[in-house]
Amino acid sequence: MKIYKTILFAFSLIFLWSCSDTSDYSVGYLNPAQNRERFVKEGNFMAEKLREYGIETLIKHAEDNDITQLEQGYELLAEGVDLLVIAAVNGNTIAPLVRDARSQGVKVIAYNRLINNSDYDMFVTGDNEEIARIFCEGALKAVPSGNYVVFAGDRFDKNGFEVKEHIDTMLKPHVEAGEINVIYETYIEGWNRERAAFEFQEVLDSHGLVVDAVISCNDPMGLGTVDVLNQYGIAGNVFVTGQDAILEAVRSIEDGEMNLTVYHPHRELGYKTGDLIAKILRENEDPEELANAETFNGTESIPTFRVKSMGINRENLGTLVDLGEYSWEEIRN
Incomplete structure (x- = not known):
């Protein structure tokens, strides 16, 4: 009986220790859309890190609405989350x-996309x-003179x-020197592939096949540009950028488009956001105290944590491949 009580006491201590190490916190992550590959991956890594802290993550995808x-x-x-991470549509x-x-x-926490005209705890981005420097240096190295298009x-x-x-x-001194001619520039609503393809077709209809470089500010818009170039059989002849290193874009780079x-x-x-x-x-x-910058959102200066990016x-x-993002088999499939 004494041994039984000793064992029961030991199990009680283990149970109490386990409970004390478990957090009652929960976090909600509002992701703009399930097809936003980057946001999905980073949200999953964030949830993985939060699990290590005993924090539950609830994820919602808004499908860009x-x-x-x-x-x-x-x-x-209504579900009682303690913190919202919002990658805003x-x-x-x-x-x-x-x-x-x-x-x-x-x-x-506003994630990657700033939330305007309101006060909140942090901006991670x-x-x-x-990012602009990586775009411009890459384009200017490959195409030091010629006709540029910019899709913001x-x-x-x-x-x-x-x-x-x-x-x-960054382009201004090259434009003023007569080296670069920006023949068209526009913002693309929703960072959308189809809209970028439509705009680029309009550029070609107006100017002809005289474009030397397209600084496109995300991968879907870059891929939309490549879609149009492929219709003319000249994909690879025009320098095209993107952002986020989604798999389709990485494959397009491997294919030389x-x-x-x-x-x-x-x-x-994702891990850093979980730690924060x-x-x-x-x-x-x-x-x-955790921030390494601050960002003014129209009404407030928001504590900001910035993470460096790299050109691929x-x-x-x-x-x-070395970072474990993709395998060569995935890239070359």
């Missing part, structure tokens, strides 16, 4: 959710000036606006 995302956010609030229309979350004591992202996404501003600044993509290390971003969340929730750390071209494609 801002009203749907707003509804999903309120669903997560629309940085303006999501603001009421942010304000209501904060009024309920729920912490909010890449470095837009660095959505004008209502601060990322799209900021990257475009930096591109303009696209030339450059900006890679955001998915695992590093754990410090904010479990250790009650001040986001300002055909010469260093193996970097993605």
